[in-house]
Amino acid sequence: xxxxxxxxxxxxxxxxxxxxxxxxxxxxxxxxxxxxxxxxxxxxxxxxxxxxxxxxxxxxxxxxxxxxxxxxxxxxxxxxxxxxxxxxxxxxxxxxxxxxxxxxxxxxxxxxxxxxxxxxxxxxxxxxxxxxxxxxxxxxxxxxxxxxxxxxxxxxxxxxxxxxxxxxxxxxxxxxxxxxxxxxxxxxxxxxxxxxxxxxxxxxxxxxxxxxxxxxxxxxxxxxxxxxxxxxxxxxxxxxxxxxxxxxxxxxxxxxxxxxxxxxxxxxxxxxxxxxxxxxxxxxxxxxxxxxxxxxxxxxxxxxxxxxxxxxxxxxxxxxxxxxxxxxxxxxxxxxxxxxxxxxxxxxxxxxxxxxxxxxxxxxxxxxxxxxxxxxxxxxxxxxxxxxxxxxxxxxxxxxxxxxxxxxxxxxxxxxxxxxxxxxxxxxxxxxxxxxxxxxxxxxxxxxxxxxxxxxxxxxxxxxxxxxxxxxxxxxxxxxxxxxxxxxxxxxxxxxxxxxxxxxxxxxxxxxxxxxxxxxxxxxxxxxxxxxxxxxxxxxxxxxxxxxxxxxxxxxxxxxxxxxxxxxxxxxxxxxxxxxxxxxxxxx
Numbered sequence: 001x002x003x004x005x006x007x008x009x010x011x012x013x014x015x016x017x018x019x020x021x022x023x024x025x026x027x028x029x030x031x032x033x034x035x036x037x038x039x040x041x042x043x044x045x046x047x048x049x050x051x052x053x054x055x056x057x058x059x060x061x062x063x064x065x066x067x068x069x070x071x072x073x074x075x076x077x078x079x080x081x082x083x084x085x086x087x088x089x090x091x092x093x094x095x096x097x098x099x100x101x102x103x104x105x106x107x108x109x110x111x112x113x114x115x116x117x118x119x120x121x122x123x124x125x126x127x128x129x130x131x132x133x134x135x136x137x138x139x140x141x142x143x144x145x146x147x148x149x150x151x152x153x154x155x156x157x158x159x160x161x162x163x164x165x166x167x168x169x170x171x172x173x174x175x176x177x178x179x180x181x182x183x184x185x186x187x188x189x190x191x192x193x194x195x196x197x198x199x200x201x202x203x204x205x206x207x208x209x210x211x212x213x214x215x216x217x218x219x220x221x222x223x224x225x226x227x228x229x230x231x232x233x234x235x236x237x238x239x240x241x242x243x244x245x246x247x248x249x250x251x252x253x254x255x256x257x258x259x260x261x262x263x264x265x266x267x268x269x270x271x272x273x274x275x276x277x278x279x280x281x282x283x284x285x286x287x288x289x290x291x292x293x294x295x296x297x298x299x300x301x302x303x304x305x306x307x308x309x310x311x312x313x314x315x316x317x318x319x320x321x322x323x324x325x326x327x328x329x330x331x332x333x334x335x336x337x338x339x340x341x342x343x344x345x346x347x348x349x350x351x352x353x354x355x356x357x358x359x360x361x362x363x364x365x366x367x368x369x370x371x372x373x374x375x376x377x378x379x380x381x382x383x384x385x386x387x388x389x390x391x392x393x394x395x396x397x398x399x400x401x402x403x404x405x406x407x408x409x410x411x412x413x414x415x416x417x418x419x420x421x422x423x424x425x426x427x428x429x430x431x432x433x434x435x436x437x438x439x440x441x442x443x444x445x446x447x448x449x450x451x452x453x454x455x456x457x458x459x460x461x462x463x464x465x466x467x468x469x470x471x472x473x474x475x476x477x478x479x480x481x482x483x484x485x486x487x488x489x490x491x492x493x494x495x496x497x498x499x500x501x502x503x504x505x506x507x508x509x510x511x512x513x514x515x516x517x518x519x520x521x522x523x524x525x526x527x528x529x530x531x532x533x534x535x536x537x538x539x540x541x542x543x544x545x546x547x548x549x550x551x552x553x554x555x556x557x558x559x560x561x562x563x564x565x566x567x568x569x570x571x572x573x574x575x576x577x578x579x580x581x582x583x584x585x586x587x588x
Contacts, residue, residue: 015318016311019138020146022099029091036088037151043081044300045158048293050074056285088147096143103135106325113329116395117355125208130324133203134317141314148307152300159293159300166290167282170269195247202240209233251309266294330415331397337417342371342406343503343534345392350401352391361387363557364401369550371406371503374535376545378575379554385538388554389506392536393422405504423497425529427509429489431481436466437473439481440495452499460495460525462488487522494525505535542579551575 023030054070108131163171213229273290276282282290345368352362362384369375377385391398394410402409410418431439440456441448457463457473465488469475481489497505507526523544539545546565553561553568553575561573568575 016315019318022102023095026095033088033091034150036084038154039084040081041151041154041158043077044155044296045162046077048162048289048296051292052285052289055288092143092147096139099142100135100139107131110325114327115330123208126204129204129207134320137313137317140310145307145310148303152304155300159297163290163293166286170272173269173272195243198243202243205236206240209236332415334413336412337414341421341503344371344406345369345534346404348402351399353399361557365559367552369534371534372532373549375550376537376548377552383554384557385554386508389508389536389538421502422504423500423502424506425493425497429493431477431489433479435474435476439492440499442496456495456498459498459528460491461521462491462495490522491525494529498529505533507537509538542582
């Protein structure tokens, strides 16, 4: 998916309404926060109003006894303001963080249910950036922005109301600049949103660059490519800096422009007020109270103009977040479930192509694996071996034809039910940053069975190295099992498949990257795993498939040869040629 597609298809207003909908369940707390903000706003109007009796009675009439309680009233106003301000800020922050919590949960829940093709088209770093960075931008739009709009709008309403009460003529003069301010805010909003989209996109590029350098750190060092990677990172980092400064320039221009327009209105209003004082239409106390209200108006107006930056950033982020949340999950049209599975697998004229590929990856592939037997897929790279296995687990849907499990089309089965009957051990062993025990028990429903885990670990030769570790099976393996050797990781993967005890097994290049000793141990563990299971084996090393009940040779996505190891050697076709190449045998 392109970066622009990730901006979302919803309008800014629709995305923001949807974002605020995440706060609807907490409307009771929100009303409590609004009450706090209303009290804070009222305190500003009250403070401005208090200036009139303070000036007229205390300074003009020189009656200090009449205003002796005014200092206590001022302290009381700010005590009440502080208490209710704390309540409003805390509650709004709680609502905002809870919205982020729910959004992240929704994003992650959708992420783990997305189809394989989605991951083929989107880098992991971009997705990580969305879950971590983009969703954080939503926080300010749901708390700071909403709080500012409510509190400052109430302050403006109270202060302007007081000013109108004192002199509607002066207030009308000052408010004449409001349409000009509104026009300026609208023009600046568009630039804010465009800049926010570009910043989010560049953050994804930065994450991608960092992740590649970390994942490939050994390759970077071996090929002395540190300077190259640093230069590449510098380019994407500079691009991010450019977009951030472009937004900062717009933001920095926003405030003085609005302040200047407001100051012009205030200057005109003050000039008119002086004329009213000269004409004895306004006394000193009213004038000071009016000016105080206008001065308190400025910070509130400034915050309201700045909130546009926050809202536009949040709207851009919300569009990106909702684009992921709205991605279609894996199609699961199946309605049937199989309780017990013998393990008979059949491919009937299966065709499959990747999007945009001019040629099919699989072309009318037909094969049958009897229950409890082993079928090996061999062939050159790109012949369709891994794709054939991926289709069995329904990581991709077939274009035409059918794959049957115990005579039932797998498209008719619920995905969870189908995959419950399949175990996978691949070349790229995936272990989680957890204990060996929990990696073996990964994905099984219910409470782990300690005895079952130990049996699986023993059968897969995991105990041989785990017992030498201080924590045994409770040893943490590190990220992707980095604290273990390749053979040890593979044996844990085999133990995981043993513990799952599924009737159908897929072994995808499970020993291709191992040394001889590790391969021997893993091969022995695989024999334990394959016993009485229907097994689909994919291997480059033909020595690992010689004992398979059936070997299928794929070439260009088609089944070219089928038979046992001995039969295919006697046939002297593709398999025999591959065998001679691997074992340096002379040709016939």
